[in-house]
Amino acid sequence: MTHFDVLVIGTGSGNSIINHRFDGLRVAIAEEDRFGGTCLNAGCIPTKMYVYPATRAEEAADSSAVNLSTSYGSADWPALRDRIFARIDAIEADGRAYRTERQENVTVFPEHVRFTGPHSLVTASGREITADRIVIAAGSAPVVPEIPGLDPARVDAPDSPFHTSRTIMRLDSQPESVLILGSGFISAEFGHIFSGLGTRTVVAIRGDRMLPGADAAIRDRFTAEFSARHDVRPGVEAASVRVLDDGRVEVAFRATGRVPGAEVPAPLVVERVLFATGRAPASAGLSPQAAGIDTRADGRIAVDEYLRVLADGAPVPGVFALGDISSPHQLKHVANHEARVVKANLVADLDAGAPGGAPASALTPVNHKGVPAAVFSSPQVAHVGMTEEEARAAGHDVVVGTRDYGGVAYGWAMEDTTGFVKVVADRSSRLLLGAHLMGPEASMIIQPLIQAIAFDQPADEVAKGQYWIHPALPEVVENALLDLDLR
Structure with a gap:
């Protein structure tokens, strides 16, 4: 020993x-x-x-x-x-x-x-x-789900068509087709990667929307935009998998029961299956x-x-x-x-x-106040703090401010029609409780809102107490803060 x-x-x-x-x-x-x-x-x-x-x-x-x-x-x-x-x-x-x-x-x-x-x-x-x-x-x-026909030992194994994030990026050649199982940030990012690079990509999700746990406005608008750019099949899961003689995988589907009237796709044959079902x-x-x-x-x-x-x-x-x-x-x-x-x-x-x-x-205590996160997909998403639903459930006097990218000059330059910023604050304290962004560079322009939550800066002071470069994209953050009715 x-x-x-x-x-x-x-x-x-x-x-x-x-x-x-x-x-x-x-x-x-x-x-x-x-x-x-x-x-x-x-x-x-x-x-x-x-x-x-x-x-x-x-x-x-x-x-x-x-x-x-x-x-x-x-x-x-x-x-x-x-x-x-x-x-x-x-x-x-x-x-x-x-x-x-x-x-x-x-x-x-x-x-x-x-x-x-x-x-x-x-x-x-x-x-x-x-x-x-x-x-x-x-x-x-x-996490690899239990699916009839799937041998868990084959996932991420050499020459296997079944992958997690551990092996999918190290393939010798770009796959012609990929099925992604999952609706979270891993699914959203790999869906963008493969579809953007030209791989025929199908994303199967068990519910009706992507990004579980995100603010409802983000889930609704992201799902709509992501589905417009990618082949998303809602309300279904893999019922069975079968490896064909040529090494490809045939996947059969079934309804999860979470989306009334969900259309169950016909069996799909793909070169690779990516499990993006959480960690x-x-x-x-x-x-x-x-x-x-x-x-x-x-x-x-x-x-x-x-x-x-x-x-x-x-x-x-x-x-x-x-x-x-x-x-x-x-x-x-x-x-x-x-x-x-x-x-x-x-x-x-x-x-x-x-x-x-x-x-x-x-000893030093841990600080989990205002933990931010981002999804580097298309579109990009970033968030920090409470969702509107969480803030209301916690008993706050909630006030919400929302502005579209298309409402500021840089948004005009990009001809952006889908990006937006949503901020959630407490009317009585004037403190920012959460922020939820979707659109180009969301992970960057959220930073002033992270700082506001971390240091308890009143939302109206953040909006009015500093310069915001015109006509830079962060003006959409400024305008969302100005949209808060804190009277």
Whole structure:
């Protein structure tokens, strides 16, 4: 049995915790997959590197709205893929080499680990390890639905037509056709990527609208616009799959019952099937029950406000968790924030001496106020804070402001007819409660609204207390704030 002062499970945001402060300690890192986590290797970064050319391709395919005659031919998929992953794989390799070759006090276990007790684990190869302090940052994994005819072992396997985001971007050639199952942000982004680049793309959704959990106005308008640009089949799910002799997949459908009168498509034959049906915390494989660790109903590791892991409702001395495995927000920027919190609290715990010795007064609480997110699809979506429905349910005196992109000069320049900004505020406090945007560069122009929520800036002061560059696109944000009736 090998003992360490600190063990970090996972090399996404958790990998950023170990710095010079830990040079005098025996540190272990367990990573069974690629260094860098989902964001670097199969999530945020490579998808956006595909989204950008897909958006350029979509614009080139039809620029008649701005009096241009342009067209889109095809993508050099192998070159596109290699440009993206040459950069990403180099970062992954350098991160691994740094920990394994250039840090004498760090031991890397390139394999799966699971708990055998609160401070003890065993690796997949049978090696037993213990640690005084542990950071659980193992992230999440794609959810694959149970479908008759589908062997789960074939999903993401070499030469398989069944994929999650882990493998769909590393294909040797651009698929001629893709079926995407799911209605969330992963489905929306990959639907845009493949359709924009010229792949025949079908998106099957179980309900009547895309983007579950978004504000109702966003769901309605995004679904309408996305469906106008993409082949969306609402109210259905895969009833069975069958791999044909030529390697393609025949998919049969059935109604979910969630959309009255939903049209059930005839069986569809596609080259690839992408499961974009959500992600689940990768907690079960860690055997948290062997350590007595509490888990939430959805499988997340239970933590307190200081991100200390809980057992029977009390903190486990010296054990912390962060990111998708414990957080209510599956977002990289949230995981990065939580990593900073865990680092501060881990250092405080080390300074206290015995694991768990740091008093609450020495610890930093997590801050999940005003968590923003964006969907890099076509159209683009961004949001922060409460939906209108949530604000009303919480008892706020709700006031709403809405403005279309087409109502400002830059929107005229783009000939945009669908983009809009919706802001939700409390009339009595004048504070912004939420913001919901759809349209070009939504993820960028939302930033002043994120700041307003983060720092409790009254909505009318944000609108009137600063200059807004004319005729830049953020004027639509200004006008939405001015539309709020805060009298």
